[in-house]
Amino acid sequence: MNLPPLIQAFVLHFGEMGSRWGINRTVGQIYALLSVSPQPLCADEIVDALGISRSNVSMSLRELQAWNLVLLKHKPDDRRDFFTAPDDVWQILRTLAEERKKREIDPTLSVLRELLMQKPQGETERFAQTRMAEMHGLIEQLTNWYDDVKKLETERLSALLSLGAKVTRLLEAKDKIVSMARRKPEREEGK
Amino acid sequence: MNLPPLIQAFVLHFGEMGSRWGINRTVGQIYALLSVSPQPLCADEIVDALGISRSNVSMSLRELQAWNLVLLKHKPDDRRDFFTAPDDVWQILRTLAEERKKREIDPTLSVLRELLMQKPQGETERFAQTRMAEMHGLIEQLTNWYDDVKKLETERLSALLSLGAKVTRLLEAKDKIVSMARRKPEREEGK
DNA sequence: CAGAACTTTCAAAAATTTCTGAAATTAATA
């Protein structure tokens, strides 16, 4: 591996973390390298920088593309593929959230739905189904929240995060206003 | 494996998902089994239910304990250990979030901090550091939000989730009120 | 269409992770 020390440390760390993040070492290293490179890199430059085989680079880039974590670029009069990591960190966060949801949550949500459709045979299964229903409910609430929040523009999303738990103060204020309004209602609302 | 079909399907699914969730198949299966069992189970019952070795069960329970995902129980006049999964799904969510943060985020946050302390050698490192700084900033904003929100009682947290993106309406309303107030301020506030 | 430049595929080697059985350890009981 042939990199400036600071970048090498960064790349090696991403390689080590790779397995915890559900990607492998090489994929982690390549992503790290691309994300701090000012220019797009071609496969052979990655081979040189990381000291790994050409085929490994090819497969790992393929995986990064499946994750939507790298972009393909082309230079005029050069038919090699060049790769970069998108440079908007918020966009990267969105992509990561979307891909991890797809891989780690959606399959379970659909299995749970399926199992909850079945009629339980005996008390053991009946109990199991109630636990599955609780899980399913929680996951659904979380994914609904996520689907909703991901639509926000970055600026609003960031504002929301900065507010943190303080939003509950707003909620309290809202509750107060609503209950004040209720005290002398003009008419009842249905449902 | 010797389980009612519904439970078996659930257990097998958690086993398959295990690797995507950063645990292994056995750990996933044991957790699934415990989470739908009405009574706590002892190690040998798990061996019988899942058809795996006693030592594997022992190690996997150890890992689940490291994740804080199982509880130890005891019966009078029986010195075997019995295990259950906590039954509050919100508590499970909190535990999962905490443990995954510890394993997947914190190490990177601290490496980034370290690398950002160093003086960059040359333009390449200088550029790399700005990208690292962006990453670090985003992760910090997210973890600050998380630290804040995790303190909420479950009821409030749930309410917040249900509100979803609609909180932004509250934010807009707040902005409006604040700007109205600013239009004829009694006095300026510092900072 | 032959050759050059580049990329991908894939079977097998290497590395890593998971799982097991035997032995060691712990702790309660007689």
Added chain:
DNA sequence: TATTAATTTCAGAAATTTTTGAAAGTTCTG
């Protein structure tokens, strides 16, 4: 303290994942 019951450890076996090199594929150029 010997016996028994339960649990843990750990070296090696088995399974899985990652990496490689060689071959095949693709696409452009002359």
